[in-house]
Amino acid sequence: MNKKLRKAIIAGNWKMNNTPAQTKKTINELKPLVEKCKKCEIVLCVPFVDIQNAVKAAKDTNIKIGAQNVHFAEKGAYTGEISAQMLLECGVEYVIIGHSERRQYFGETDETVNKRVLAALNAGLKVILCVGEVLTEREQDVTSEVVSRQTKIALLGVDKKMLKNVVIAYEPVWAIGTGKVATADQADEVCGIIRNVLAEKYGAKAAEGTTIQYGGSMNAQNSAELLAKVNVDGGLIGGASLKPADFAQIVKNAQ
Ligand code: 13P
Numbered sequence: 001m002n003k004k005l006r007k008a009i010i011a012g013n014w015k016m017n018n019t020p021a022q023t024k025k026t027i028n029e030l031k032p033l034v035e036k037c038k039k040c041e042i043v044l045c046v047p048f049v050d051i052q053n054a055v056k057a058a059k060d061t062n063i064k065i066g067a068q069n070v071h072f073a074e075k076g077a078y079t080g081e082i083s084a085q086m087l088l089e090c091g092v093e094y095v096i097i098g099h100s101e102r103r104q105y106f107g108e109t110d111e112t113v114n115k116r117v118l119a120a121l122n123a124g125l126k127v128i129l130c131v132g133e134v135l136t137e138r139e140q141d142v143t144s145e146v147v148s149r150q151t152k153i154a155l156l157g158v159d160k161k162m163l164k165n166v167v168i169a170y171e172p173v174w175a176i177g178t179g180k181v182a183t184a185d186q187a188d189e190v191c192g193i194i195r196n197v198l199a200e201k202y203g204a205k206a207a208e209g210t211t212i213q214y215g216g217s218m219n220a221q222n223s224a225e226l227l228a229k230v231n232v233d234g235g236l237i238g239g240a241s242l243k244p245a246d247f248a249q250i251v252k253n254a255q
Contacts, residue, residue, distance in 0.1 A: 002208065003230055003233065005208045005209050006208070006209055006210060006211045006233050007040075007041055007211050007233070007234075008039065008040040008041065008211070008227075008233055008234050008254045008255070009040065009041040009042075009043060009167055009211050009213060009233065009234040010040055010041070010042055010043070010234050010235050010237065010247075010250055010251045010254050011042075011043035011044070011045060011066065011094065011096075011128060011167075011169075011213065011234070011235070011236050011237065011241075012043070012044045012045060012237050012238075012241025012242075012247055013045045013068065013096060013099070013215070013236055013237065013238050013241060014044065014045060014046050014047065014050075014068075014241060014242060015068070015101070015238060016047060017047075017242055018046065018047070018050060018242070019049075019050070020049060020050050020052070020053045021053075023046060023050040023053045023054050023057065024053045024056075024057050026242070026244060027044070027053075027054060027057035027058055027063065028057055029244040030044075030063065030244040030247060030248060031057075031058075031061055031063065033244055033245065033248035034062065034063065034247075034248050034251050035061065035062065037062065037248075037251050037252065037255060038062065039254075039255045040234070040251055040254040040255050041062075041064065041234075042062055042063045042064065042251055043063070043064045043065070043066045043093070043094050043128075044058070044063060044064070044065055044066065044241070045065075045066035045067060045068050045094065045095075045096050045128070046065065046066070046067070046068075047068065048067060048068075048082055051065060051067065051087070051090045051091070051092060052090060055090060055091035055092070064093045064094060065091060065092055065093060065094075066092060066093060066094030066095055066096060066126075066128065067082070067087050067092050067094070067095045067096070068095070068096045068099065069082070069095070069096065069097070069099075069102060069116070070082060070083065070084050070087060070095045070097065070116055070119065070120050070125070071083055071084075071116070071119070072112065072115035072116045072118070072119040073119070074119070083119075083123075084119050084120050084122075084123030084124075084125050085123055087125060088123060088124060088125060092125065093125070093126055094125065094126045094127070094128055094167075095120050095125050095126070095127060095128070096128045096130060096169075096236075097113055097116045097117050097120060097127050097128065097129050097130070097154075098113035098116070098117075098129055098130045098131065098150070098154060099130045099171070100130060100132055100134075100171060100173045100176060101176075104173070110149065110150055110153035110154060111153065113129070113150075113153070113154045114153055114154050114155070114156050114157070117129060117154050117155065117158060117166070118157055118158065121158065121162045121165055121166070125165075126165045126166070126167065127165060127166050127167065128167045128168075128169050128213070128236065129151075129154050129155075129166055129167070129168050129169065130168075130169045130171050130215070130236070131146075131147045131150040131151050131154070131168065131169070131170060131171070131194065132146075132147065132150075132170055132171040132172045132173050132176075132215075132216070133146040133147060133172055133173065133174075134173045134174065135173070135174040138172065138174065143172075143190060143193075144190075144193050147170065147190055147193060147194055147197075148193065148194075148197050151168065151194055151197045151198070152197060152201070155201065160202050160203070160206050163198070163202055163206055163210060164209075166210065167210070167211045167212070167213060167234070168194055168198075168210065168211075168212045168213070169212075169213040169214070169215045169236040170187065170190050170191050170194060170212060170213065170214055170215070171214075171215035171216050171236060172186075172190070172216050173216075174216075175215075175216025175217050176215070176216045176217070176238065177217070177238060177239065178216075178217060179217050180216075180217060181216060181217040181218065181219075181222050181226075182214065182216060182226075184225045184226050184228070184229050184232075185229075187214040187226055187229060187231075187232055188229035188230065188231045188232055189231075191212045191214060191229070191231035191232050191233075192230075192231040194212055195207045195208075195210070195212060195231055198210055211233040211234055212231060212232065212233050212234075213232070213233060213234040213235050213236045214226050214232045214234075214235055214236075215235060215236030215237065215238070217238075217239075218235045218236075218237050218240065218250065219237075219239075219240040219246060219250070220240060220245075220246040220249035220250055220253075223235060223249070223250040223253045223254070224253040227253055227254050234254060235250060235254065237250060
């Protein structure tokens, strides 16, 4: 198992926070704090209406911009939705798909996650695919089955070449926004299970090359221990990504 085979990626998921004006301010604050960080890829996934300002503020820096969802159709009568092509034209490079908040509150299923993954990859976006168990599932000891199922269905129709543009984020739902972080060993174990699923489908080499992040109450204090684990290649950060100094510290811990 060799961590050096894959890219460390720290991504912020701003969720429904920051207006366009706040976006400009936050990114301008973050820029000098991370400008020397070259060994780790930095991504900010912002609300749709913030994309334009985020792309402008991050121009010519090492910060990449992502979105938090994408529709699976190319275009058409889908009121309120945003297509992959629209995101690409706005300068977006990454998109989060299947976040647990979308599964919980907006009817996202493994099948719709799969459709979005295919649409995003076919259009040329990079995908941050979220998987993770809820508390009852962990308590009933079915975490492995749950994340394996979510990963397998999300990646139906994704071939080895397309996998290069996929990052997987293991986000135990019970750890999101709760301050209750998974232990480094728990995170490492489940990221390892996901890597085994990838190895079965794509072979060991492709699995070894895929970045798998942990997400769920990761912060400036606990990130070093989590990121030191062999199967944890980065983080998907919610709350702490809203504070430039904290987010920058996590990026430094990933180097
Ligand atoms: P928190 O870091 O706020 O727990 O959120 C994690 C998350 O959901 C990132 O996508």
